[in-house]
Amino acid sequence: MHIRNIESRDYQPIISVLDEWWGGRSMRDMLPRLFFIHFRDTSFVATDHNGIAGFVIGFLSPTLSNEGYIHFVGVNPSVRGRGVGRALYEHFFDAMRSARRYIVRCSTAPFNTVSVAFHQRLGFQAQMFDTLLQGIPYSPDHDGPGEHRVLFAKDL
Ligand SMILES: CC(C)(COP(=O)(O)OP(=O)(O)OC[C@H]1O[C@@H](n2cnc3c(N)ncnc32)[C@H](O)[C@@H]1OP(=O)(O)O)[C@@H](O)C(=O)NCCC(=O)NCCS
Secondary structure, three states: OOEEOOHHHHHHHHHHHHHEEEOOOOOHHOOHHHHHHHHHOOOOOEEOOOEEEEEEEEEEOOOOOOEEEEEEEEHHHHOOOOOOOHHHHHHHHHHHOOOOOOOEEEOOOOHHHHHHHHHHHHOOEEOOOOEOOOOOOEEEEOOOOOOOEEEEEEEE
């Protein structure tokens, strides 16, 4: 497996599998091409002999000078559980450290129990929650009515 910075040319192959990788959820509107153009220094693609094995879209906060944010992470279902997601996050963490930033944030839907488990294993902790869904802490209506989010943070 090889990991490199993301490129604009990665948009089409990723967007064409995005909804499938998310189990049929409609995700495309949340990942416009601009992320593949303006956040290349902090976004990464993992490739193997079959093509794109996974990707992470992250950026350095323009406002919060010690923080970075991971917007999306996805791994091909055929290679999940083999460390691809962790390796992609480690690349983003290295980019953060190089920029002298030490707080990483991201959010996920509380019903996405795999994503919640993944982030917890990587050392993220839920912040600012006031509600529990089957033991998972989340911020209700964070991104609009019914759009609950687990707000994760990790110190590097
Ligand atoms: C979440 C996702 C990116 C994880 O990628 P992955 O490559 O399978 O994860 P890794 O193999 O690197 O696992 C990293 C850690 O998370 C844990 N983990 C991964 N999948 C898990 C699962 N299904 N259940 C419990 N823990 C899990 C692993 O045990 C591992 O811990 P360890 O390294 O201490 O052993 C992948 O499942 C995915 O693409 N899901 C669909 C998209 C999505 O929901 N993205 C997140 C929201 S934006």
